[in-house]
Amino acid sequence: MIVVTGATGTVGRPLVALLKDRGVAVRAVARSADPGMVPGVDVHRADLARPDETALALAGADALFVHPRAVGESAAELVRIAAEKGVRRVVVLSAINVDDDPAYQPSRFNGDRNKEVEDAVVGSGLPWVAVRASSFAANAIGMFGAQARAGDVVRASYAKFAEAPIDESDLAAVIARALVDDSLDGRRIPVTGPQSVTHEEMVAVIGEVIGRPLRFEEVPAELAARGLIARGLPEPFVNALMARYERDTGKPAPVTDEVERMLDRPARSFAQWVEDHADAFQAVAS
């Protein structure tokens, strides 16, 4: 049986659905998991900051997916309990920029501890795989969704900053393979989408897919930063985000072929991801 932590999140949901579709026995773990979330899946509510709840969540598990946001500072305790409970392999989600200077890793300022969680899994003594993901394609909803729904102009900073957005369903499929394929043991695998796409190009792709002439209008970084803080994003997070944009603008994002190699098919493009999530960008009917 495979235990999936972070089961209600952006990565956990498609991972649970995929494993279930393949007939794999899954236990989906989160604090607020809805018992009926995926019919046929053992849904287990647990706070992984509490060792007693972690121990119950891991009982009977053969393999474990470690979600860094779900586990956070409890990662070392989690893998210790996993070893005690007889778990035989661990796959951890991490980030492609995990070895970068922390000042340029915005997620750290939101409390994510990808590096520490990855290190705990690597040091667990259990067979492990670390899946280091590029930027999730779903980030585009937070960045551009509200403006695209409201009109044809999308204002943001750093038009030429590029990411290689990965479709979360590809990421889930890679993790699913790593959970059962021991030839991958001991690898830190950098997984990305198939192309480097700038902010400006992402907006153009969204417009093409939804059939609207979306126009990217670049605004100065300071103005954009103030807008993000006004929307409730923490200032240290916004500062790190802007520092990263400033440092890397105009450079292509790293692209790897790991998704294609692991799934025996091309990685899904940003355009394909937008097709699947078009509702997030369609104009709101008045």
Ligand SMILES: NC(=O)c1ccc[n+]([C@@H]2O[C@H](COP(=O)([O-])OP(=O)(O)OC[C@H]3O[C@@H](n4cnc5c(N)ncnc54)[C@H](OP(=O)(O)O)[C@@H]3O)[C@@H](O)[C@H]2O)c1
């Ligand atoms: N976004 C990107 O571009 C990107 C790229 C690479 C890596 N990453 C990393 O990926 C992670 C984010 O992944 P995501 O988007 O899938 O996260 P997410 O959607 O926020 O999901 C977080 C999951 O963790 C669960 N959780 C949180 N605290 C928990 C606790 N104490 N006990 C048990 N479950 C808990 C949540 O459910 P409950 O709240 O119900 O417990 C939820 O299922 C971060 O570490 C991020 O740095 C992100």
